[in-house]
Structure formats: C-alpha cells, structure tokens
Amino acid sequence: MKVEALDQALDRLQESLNSVREVSTDISSLLHTGSAIDPFIFQLAIFILSIFIGYYVVWAVTPALHTPLMAVTNAISSVIIVGALLAIGESLSGYAILFGFLALVFASTNIFGGFLVTQRMLAMYRKKER
Amino acid sequence: MSVNFAAFLYLISASLFILALRGLSHPSTSRHGNFCGIIGMGLAVLITLLLVLPDFSRLVLILFGLGIGAVIGALIAKRIAMTAMPQLIAAFHSLIGFSAVMVSAAALYSPSSFGIGALGSIHTLALFEMAIGVWIGTMTFSGSVVAFLKLDERISGKPIILAYRHFMNMCFCAAIAIFIMILVMTGSHFVFWCLVLLSFFFGMSMILPIGGADMPVVVSMLNSYSGWAAAGIGFTLANMALIITGALVGSSGAILSYIMCKGMNRSFISVILGGFGSETLIPSTSNGKQRFVKKGSADDAAFVIKNASKVIIVPGYGMAVAQAQHALREMANKIKNEGVEVKYAIHPVAGRMPGHMNVLLAEANVSYEDVFELEDINSEFSTADVAFIIGANDVTNPAAKTDPSSPIYGMPILEVEKAGTVLFLKRGLGSGYSGIDNELFFRENTMMLFGDAKKMVESINKSLA
DSSP: OOOHHHHHHHHHHHHHEEEEEEEHHHHHHHHHHTTTOOOEEEEEEEEHHHHHHHHHHHSOOOOOHHHHHEEEEEHHGGGGGGHHHHHHHOSSHHHHHHHHHHHHHHHHHHHHHHHHHHHHTTTOOOOOOO | OOHHHHHHHHHHHHHHHHHHHHHHSHHHHHHHHHHHHHHHHHHHHHHHHHHHHHHHHHHHHHHHHHHHHHHOOOOHHOOOOGGGGGHHHHHHHHHHHHHEEEEEEHHHGGGGTTTTTTEEEEEEHHHHHHHHHHHHHHHHHHHHHHHHHHHSSSOOSSSOTTTTTTHHHHHHHHHHHHOOOOHHHHHOOHHHHHHHHHHHHHHHHTTTOGGGGGGHHHHHHHHHHHHHHHHHHHHHHHHHHHHHHHHHHHHHHHHHHHHHHHHHTOOOHHHHOOOTTTOOOOOGGGGGGOOOOOBBBBHHHHHHHHHOOOOEEEEEEHHHHHTHHHHHHHHHHHHHHTEEEEEEEEOOSSSSSSHHHHHHHHHOOOOOGEEEEEHHHHHGGGOEEEEEEEEEGGGGGGGHHHHHTTTTTTOOOGGGSSSEEEEEESSSSOOEEEOOOGGGGSSSTTTEEEHHHHHHHHHHHHHHO
C-alpha cells in the first residue's frame, strides 16, 4: 500500500519536474525570440534535404536490385523502434508501455526479418562461376 | 549520455542508412551496403537505450520484446520462398504501419516521456505531426494487410469494386481531415482512436479495388507510405534518424511507383482509382473466324532451341507461380553447352513487385550479367533466333504498339515478335491480366507450349539430354 502510494507520489513528482523543465526551456526560448529559429524549421530542412538525397540515391539503384531495395528500406524504416524504446523506458502510463511493447515486437520482427531476408537475397546475386 | 551527443550519433546512424541504399547501386557493393544498414540500426537502438537508461524490469521487458521479434523475424527470413517475396514485403509494410500507430499512441498517453508536453496539454505542433503520422501509418497498415491477402491469394487478386467507392473515399478523406483538426485542437484520446479507425477503413477501401497486375505499384506505394509515416513520427519525437530515414524510404517508394507506372504506361492516379482488369473484356474472337494456333511439344521446343544460336528468355509471373526458375536455369545451361547464346530479358513490371524476376533468377543461380532490362535488350530480339517466353503475356503483346483501342496501348513491351521463332510457354490460351488477346499466339512463327511451366521445362530438359 505505502509503497504504491510512494510510487505514485514519485511519478507525480517526475511529471511536475518535467513540466517545470519544459516551462523553463519555453522561457529561455522566449528570451531568444527574434534571433532563434524554431527547431521545427530545422527538422523540416533536414526532412526536405533527405528527400533529395533519397531521390538521387534511389535512382542510382540498379533495377535488378529493386526487390532487395524494398526489403532494405523496409528494414531501415523500422528505426521507429526508438519510439518504442522511449515509450517502454520512460513512460509513466501502463497503456503507453503496452503500446510501446507492441511496437517494439513488431518493429524488431521487421528489423531482423528485413535485414536477414535482404542478406539472403543479396547473397544470391552472383557473377557466373566459370 | 547528453541529448546533443545522442543526436549526433543518430545522425551517424542515418548516414549509414544512406550508405545502405547507396550500396544497392551494384550487386557487388550491395552486401556491404546491407551491412552498413545493420550497423546503423544497431547503433540507433544502442543510443536510445543509453539515452533512456531503463531500470532493470523495463530493460528485461525491452530485451524480451526484441527477442520475440528476432526469433520471428529470423524464422520468416530463413523460411520464406523467394516466389513469396511480394507478400512478405507487403506484410513487413503493415508491421511498420502498426508500429507507427502504436508509438503515436504511446506518445499520446505519456507525452512527457517523449518531451512533447504534459498529459492533456501536448504541444499543438506535436499533435499535428502525430495526427499525420497516425493517419498515414494506419493506412499503411490496413492497405498492406489487404495487399498481403491479395498477393498471398487468400482473397481474390481481382479488383473488388465497392459501390459508390469514389464517393465513399471522398467522405473518408473529409472525415479524416475533420478528425485530424479536432485531434490537434483537443488532444482527445477518443478522437485519436476514431482517426485510427477511419484511416483503417480508408486504407482498405483504397487497395481493395486495385487488381493483381497493378500490384507492383501498390507495393511500392505502400513502401513509400511507410516511410512518410516513420517521418511523421520522427517529427513528433524530434528524432533525426527517423526523419531522415522516413524521407529516404518515402522517396524510394515514390520513385519505384513512378518506374512501375511508366512500365505500364499508366498514370499513378488511374492505378489508385483502381478497377483495372475488372471489366471482362471478352476478346472479339476475331469475327467468328476460327484462328489457328500452332501447338508444339517439348520435343519440338527442345529441337528449336538447341539449333538456335541465340535465345532470349522472357520470364513472367507465370514462372514465379510454377516455381520454374531452377528448371529454366538447367535448360539454359544445357543449351549453352551446345554453344547457344542465352540472355534473359526482364520487363519492369514483370511479376508482382519491382525486381521480382531478378531475385528469382538470382535464386536459380543465373548470373546477373546475363539478365537485361527492357531498354538494354529490346534491340537484340531481331538478332535472336528464339524468344522463349515463360509465363509472361501482356508485356510482349504487340497491341501495345499497334492498337490504340487496346487498354495497354502505349505500354513499353519486349519486342519478342522480332525474333525468328517465338516460343510461348503458357498454361492455356487465356488472356493476361489485362484481359486482352495477344495476337502473337496466332502468328506463323509462334509455337505455343501448353502446360505447367515447370513440368514443360523439365520435359524439354529431358528431350535435350
């Protein structure tokens, strides 16, 4: 009983601490308004530039390897697993941990399945053994 | 670990992913590329664990989840038949979509752990990014499930036309837009799940009416969607690796869809609207005139290819269905030993996903140097004695060049009719996916070999011996 209450109190404390931290960062960013650019803009810039990188890199992929390309892009988009890890590692809500766990299992299936099947496919692309 | 240092390491991980794609520009560098991808992924997971430093029980949970995924993933990757690659990829896409939705849900229920605000007061921008991610993620999930079912032939590959589907889809779009707005304004959990539900049905109704022959486009499109969904979540989590990867995957899928559409001479919009191949265009049976088809036996075929000096093999989906690639390679070897030059010609949309035929031929130990793309080999058919078509149809149909009324008019085709003799290995005289007749069947220099592709090639092999 007491332990639970203590845990709850600690959770509350953690939550309030987090919000205080956020407010403080908000304030510090407010102080810099006028000079600072919203981080979102930087993210957007990275996003847009990455689309261009993707465009050029993917056009250079030989058509013979389009199936492995799909398998590998599929595997790397499982990097979404970082979200699942955050959810399990830091969440205070049981639901969030549950969702995170589901995401973790699915993403991890995808990572292992995707990379291994790509490896299996690529191992088959051989020159002639004369 | 400091957040800034972690962000730097995420950047390295994303760069490794770029190298992974870069490696695929040639088969010889591709394995190295895949290795970069694996390192990048390992790094991303490690950074996150060091950043979060989960307590013991949570760490156990994480390792447990990773372990389950590793076992399932490894088993699937090891056991899957190469012919089943399209459905596997579709299934993998659905997993990405599902993970994206689950991560968003976790972020909604515990925003403080993702640094996007407190429960009940999530930043508006984060909510918007989350809403977009959930919408696309759910559509990727349900769309890929339908694509998987179609490709795996658990449901009919024919287009399934729902009544008033265009109207229905517009309603879905409008409703989704409204729910996204409400979600951004209120952050309500209930609205979130409504949005999930709506997007789920929208994704299904998008893919159901799209027919089997258009599957290469659908699979590529879903690949693209899974990328955009990941990028959306990346914005929510302010995670560089996710944003960059999402953009890479998104553009990759988009380019593949474009290539596939071009291979069929169809606009992306018309593929999405679907219904292609549903109207049973009963061939006009040549004005009641009985047309003559020259049928051949395995012995005839063996004789023709053995005495040729150059044979070009055109594989199609029928080869994949019959699993005839190994027998085919054996046949090619036998005639090569007789001094025949053998090449393989691959149409961009042959099979059910981009590059499907190349993988199957690679599996059967065909050297990639013998396999050519449409542009590279089309001029060679006129110098070939035999075009050996196995399980392909529409991609060779001259109507695409000559008959403006044909549904496939304008589609680039492999000009097999220019070869000295055309051998058509088919199950029957049926039409292809487009539902149209192929006049090649009735030509003087065509010989039809009816039967299961694998059995027929095996009996050709016997008569070659």
